[in-house]
Amino acid sequence: MSGDGQCIFGSMKQLLLEHYSMIYQVVVAVLTIAVIYKAFFNKKNLPVRPKRDIGTSPASLGTGAEIDCVNPATGKSMGIIKSLKTDEVKTCLKAAQVAQAEWGKTSFDERRQILQDFIDMFIKNENELVEASMRDTGKTRFEATFGEILTSCEKLRYLIQNGENALKTEERKVPMLMGTKAARLEYHPLGVIGIIIPWNYPIHSIISAAAAAIFSGNAALVKVSEWSTHSKILFEHLVRKVLANRGHDPNLIQILPGMGETGEALVRCGVDKILFIGSPGTGKRVMKAASDNLTPVILELGGKDPMIVFDDVDLDWALAVVQRGCFINLGQNCISSERVFVHEKIYDQFSKLMAEKINSLKQGPPEEGHFDFGSMTMPAQVDKVEHLVNTAIKEGATLLAGGKRNPAYTKGNYFLPTVLSNVTEKMTIFNEEAFGPVCTLVKFSNEEELVRMANGTAFGLGCSILSTDLKRAERIGSKISTGMLTINDYGASYLVQDLPFGGCKESGFGRFNGPEGLRGFSREVSILTDRYPIKTPVPRLIRYPIDPNSVGIIRSAIYMIYQRGVANKIRAAINFTSQVIRNPKLLM
Numbered sequence: 001m002s003g004d005g006q007c008i009f010g011s012m013k014q015l016l017l018e019h020y021s022m023i024y025q026v027v028v029a030v031l032t033i034a035v036i037y038k039a040f041f042n043k044k045n046l047p048v049r050p051k052r053d054i055g056t057s058p059a060s061l062g063t064g065a066e067i068d069c070v071n072p073a074t075g076k077s078m079g080i081i082k083s084l085k086t087d088e089v090k091t092c093l094k095a096a097q098v099a100q101a102e103w104g105k106t107s108f109d110e111r112r113q114i115l116q117d118f119i120d121m122f123i124k125n126e127n128e129l130v131e132a133s134m135r136d137t138g139k140t141r142f143e144a145t146f147g148e149i150l151t152s153c154e155k156l157r158y159l160i161q162n163g164e165n166a167l168k169t170e171e172r173k174v175p176m177l178m179g180t181k182a183a184r185l186e187y188h189p190l191g192v193i194g195i196i197i198p199w200n201y202p203i204h205s206i207i208s209a210a211a212a213a214i215f216s217g218n219a220a221l222v223k224v225s226e227w228s229t230h231s232k233i234l235f236e237h238l239v240r241k242v243l244a245n246r247g248h249d250p251n252l253i254q255i256l257p258g259m260g261e262t263g264e265a266l267v268r269c270g271v272d273k274i275l276f277i278g279s280p281g282t283g284k285r286v287m288k289a290a291s292d293n294l295t296p297v298i299l300e301l302g303g304k305d306p307m308i309v310f311d312d313v314d315l316d317w318a319l320a321v322v323q324r325g326c327f328i329n330l331g332q333n334c335i336s337s338e339r340v341f342v343h344e345k346i347y348d349q350f351s352k353l354m355a356e357k358i359n360s361l362k363q364g365p366p367e368e369g370h371f372d373f374g375s376m377t378m379p380a381q382v383d384k385v386e387h388l389v390n391t392a393i394k395e396g397a398t399l400l401a402g403g404k405r406n407p408a409y410t411k412g413n414y415f416l417p418t419v420l421s422n423v424t425e426k427m428t429i430f431n432e433e434a435f436g437p438v439c440t441l442v443k444f445s446n447e448e449e450l451v452r453m454a455n456g457t458a459f460g461l462g463c464s465i466l467s468t469d470l471k472r473a474e475r476i477g478s479k480i481s482t483g484m485l486t487i488n489d490y491g492a493s494y495l496v497q498d499l500p501f502g503g504c505k506e507s508g509f510g511r512f513n514g515p516e517g518l519r520g521f522s523r524e525v526s527i528l529t530d531r532y533p534i535k536t537p538v539p540r541l542i543r544y545p546i547d548p549n550s551v552g553i554i555r556s557a558i559y560m561i562y563q564r565g566v567a568n569k570i571r572a573a574i575n576f577t578s579q580v581i582r583n584p585k586l587l588m
Contacts, residue, residue: 046107046109046110046113047110048247049246049247049248050247051244051245051246051247052243052244052247052248052249052250053244054237054240054241054244054250055240055244055250055251057236057240057250057251057254057255058088058091058092058095058251058254059084059092059221059236059254059255059256059257060236061088061091062081062082062083062084062085062088062257062258063082063085063088064082064083064084064085064088064258064261064262065082065083065258065259065261066080066081066082066083067080067081067082067083067226067229067257067258067259068080069081069136069229069230071135071136071138071412072137072138072227072375072376072377072378072379072412072413073134073135073138073365073366073367073374073375073412073413074365074367074411074412075411075412078135078230079230081229081230081232081233081257082257083226083257083258083259083261083262084256084257084258084262084265085261085262085265086261086265086269089221089256089258089262089265089266089269090265090269090270092221092251092254092256093192093221093269093270093271095251095254096192096219096220096221096251096252096254097191097192097219098249098251099219099248099249099250099251099252100189100191100192100217100218100219100252102248102249103214103217103218103219103248103249103252104189104217104218106217106248108163108164108167108215110246111163111214111215111217112159112160112163112164113246114214114242114243114246114248115156115159115160115211115215116156116160117242117245117246118152118156118207118211118239118242119153119156119157119160121238121239121241121242122149122152122153122156123153125234125238126145126149128234129144129148129149129203129231129234129235129238130144130145130148130149131144131367132203132230132231132234132235133148133201133202133203133231134366134367134374135230135231135367136199136202136228136229136230136231136377137199137200137202137228137374137377138366138374138375138376138377138412138413139329139330139366139374139377140366140371140372140373140374141366141370143328143329143374147201147204147328147329148201148202148203148204151201151204151208151494151495152203152204152207152208154495154497155204155207155208155211155212155497155513156207156211158497158498159211159212159215159497159518162497162498162515163215163518165515166514166515166518166519167187167215167216167518167519167522168187169184169185169186169187170184170185171183171184172184172185172526174528176561177557177561178528179531180530180531180532180536181528181529181530181531181536182528182529182530182531183526183527183528184527185524185525185526185527186524186525186527187216187518187519187522187523187524187525188217188522188523188524188525189216189217189218189521189522189523190216190218190272190273190521190522190523191218191219191271191272192218192219192220192221192271192272193209193213193218193219193220193221193271193272193273193274193275193521194221194223194266194267194269194271194273194274194275194295195209195210195213195220195221195222195223195274195275195276196222196223196263196266196267196274196275196276196277196278196286197209197222197223197224197225197277197278198225198277198278199224199225199227199228199377199378200228200329200332200333200334200377201329202224202225202228202229202231202232202235203231203235205277206222206224206232206235206255207239208512208513209222209275209512210222210239210253212512212513212517212518212521213521214252214253215518216518216519216521216522217522218272218521219251219252219253220252220253220254221254221256221266221271222253222254222255222256223256223258223262223263223266224255224256224257226257226258226259227377227378228377229257232255232257235255236254236255239253239255240253263286264289267286267289267290267295268289268290268292268293270293271295272295273295273296273297273298273520273521274286274290274295274296274297274298275297275298275300275510275512276297276298276299276300276301277300277301277334278300278301278302279301279302279433280301280302280458280506280508283299283301283508286299287299297510298502298508298509298510298511298512298520299508299509299510300334300461300501300502300503300507300508300510300512301503301506301507301508302334302433302435302459302461302507303334303335303336303338303433303459303460303461303462303503303507304338304339304431304432304433304457304458304459304461305325305335305336305337305338305339305459305461305462305463305464305482306337306339306340306341306453306454306463306464306480307321307322307325307326307337307339307340307341307463307464307465307466307490308341308450308454308463308464308465308466308467308476309322309340309341309342309343309346309350309466310343310465310466310467310468310469310472310473311343311344311345311346312467312468312469313346313466313467313468315346315349315350315353318350318466319350319353319354319357321464321466321488321489321490322337322340322354322439322466322490323354323357323358323439324490324491325337325340325464325490325491326338326340326437326438326439327358327373327417327437327439328490328491330373330374330375330376330415330417330436330437331434331435331436331437331438332376332377332381332435332436333435333491334461335461335462335484335491335494336435337439337464337490338433338434338438338440339423339430339440339442339453339454339457340439340440340441340442341442341443341444341450341453341454342441342442342443342444343443343444343445344443344444344445347441347443350441351400351419351421351441352400354400354401354419354439354441355400355401355419358401358402358417358418358419358439359401359402361373361417363406363409363414363416363417364408364409365409365412373417373437375409375412375413375414376413376414376415376436376437377413378413379413381413381435381436382405382413382414382415382436384434384435384436385415385418385434385435385436385437385438386404386405386415388428388429388432388434388436388438389403389404389418389420389429389438391427391428391429392420392423392427392428392429392440393420395426395427395428396422396424396427397420397421397422397423397427397429397440398420398421398422399418399419399420400419400420400421401416401417401418401419402415402416402417402418402419402437403416403418403420404416415436415437416437417437417439418437418438418439419438419439419441420438420439420440420441421441422441422443423440423441423442424442425442425453425456430442430456430457431456431457431458433459447476450476451476451479451480454480455479455480455481458505458506459503459505459506459507460481460482460483460503460504460505460506460507461482461483461484461502461503461507461508462482462483462484462485462486462491462493462503463477463480463482463484463485463486464485464486464487464489464490464491465477465485465486465487465488466487466488467487467488470487470488473487473488474487481504481505482503482504483501483502483503483504483507483511484499484501484502484503494513497513497514498514498515499513499514500512500513500514500515500516500517501513501514501517537588539586539587539588540585540586540587540588541553541554541586541587547583547586549579549582549583549586550586552579553576553579553580553583553586553587556572556575556576556579557576559571559572559575559576560572560573560575560576
């Protein structure tokens with residue numbers, strides 16, 4: 001670039017930097033005006049249905065095993081909820097089928113209306129929902145607000161604005177031989193979607209899957225984890241109220257409490273598709289049980305995601321990204337950065353700064369004050385993390401922070417945020433999903449070694465790469481076996497709801513989120529019809545009994561259309577024409 005060009009570019013860059021705040025405010029103002037316009041001046045007349053009685057959900061009438069709902073941050077019981085037995089799950093299915101038969105006929109405008117009501121529900125009841133999640137999981141108010149409320153509202157907003165476009169009828173191309181026909185692809189509801197979710201985001205996981213299912217015209221049966229069941233009482237009541245107030249059957253979305261028996265009953269009861277989010281072991285059992293009825297499944301089975309830090313990054317910025325990647329929701333996140341690969345040139349400094357930062361943060365009961373971290377949710381998961389950390393130290397890793405249960409809080413499920421350095425690919429913690437507050441730092445020196453180690457586990461869900469060299473980041477990313485790649489950020493792709501979510505290898509298959517998620521909850525129907533309002537004749541060429549000359553005409557047509565070379569095509573066309581002249585009635 002010439003000196004003048006550099007000067008102009010530099011001036012423009014400086015101008016943008018100086019007026020960034022003003023430009024940002026203008027953009028926000030324009031977007032706000034657009035939202036207000038859509039809300040008040042672009043309304044459509046929708047059918048007004050009489051309100052329904054909210055009633056009692058069949059999912060609340062269980063008589064099975066008792067679930068003691070314990071606050072993991074305090075160890076105190078919040079009450080008993082009974083599981084659903086197999087026959088009770090079937091009752092829920094029948095109620096969902098009745099609701100779906102009516103709901104499947106609704107317009108996209110009506111479906112958008114319900115989803116907007118759900119957003120209003122989240123905003124109006126934000127504090128109650130946040131506290132319900134905190135009590136159920138032990139997470140902090142920040143994690144509950146960010147991970148349950150914001151993400152849910154964004155998912156609903158995406159569906160409202162983009163869902164119809166993802167499911168609209170698609171015109172498809174027809175070959176020359178079928179020129180009188182028109183082809184299209186339609187997306188129809190499947191029926192009832194069975195959804196089995198884990199305990200880490202008990203509210204968002206329900207609405208994220210259920211909203212996509214109902215926007216596609218289905219009903220949803222959501223089986224929640226026995227480790228985070230209590231919040232379902234409030235959430236189910238609010239969801240049913242939204243549906244009933246608009247005159248829809250409140251049994252369209254049902255939240256099923258239970259343990260393994262309930263989950264197996266849901267898989268086997270006759271739902272039309274299953275979405276399972278959980279461990280690979282349970283996912284394999286779900287798939288095996290679903291195969292008895294040939295029920296299709298989507299499996300999201302966790303990961304051992306790599307976070308790659310190159311030596312050209314700003315350290316303070318990179319530390320902030322890695323800390324979120326490792327410790328968001330105390331590491332109880334399927335896309336948690338469980339393996340952090342740091343270039344050897346910055347490894348020692350990075351490790352020291354990471355340990356200092358984590359040691360300075362506070363952990364405690366979220367309802368008793370402001371803390372950076374709350375408790376873990378499952379006692380068994382605390383045991384697993386403790387075992388993996390102790391094993392790593394025995395195998396040669398260096399403990400820089402945490403590494404044990406928090407001695408200040410013995411009544412809850414507290415494990416201190418942990419940093420381990422000198423982790424190698426032969427260690428147990430390098431390969432097994434921890435699903436807890438552990439940052440494992442792995443040194444790398446070259447790209448070949450990095451790619452080999454990053455791909456060295458059975459999982460392939462997500463991957464994050466931090467570098468100022470975007471070409472290098474994308475080159476390395478293309479070599480990683482992953483379903484999702486994020487460059488210079490962590491987890492941001494989840495807020496981009498237009499991107500599908502899912503992985504490869506033992507992280508599962510199928511996708512939710514994005515157009516692919518909506519279509520995954522749909523039955524694809526291929527339709528071929530007449531292009532013009534005239535009857536297309538069936539030529540004698542293909543009628544029974546078959547004329548002996550039919551084969552010759554068809555062969556000539558094959559060579560004329562598909563053979564390479566202009567000369568060959570001309571010869572075939574001459575042969576085709578001569579045969580048609582000799583047998584004109586075969587094309588009538």
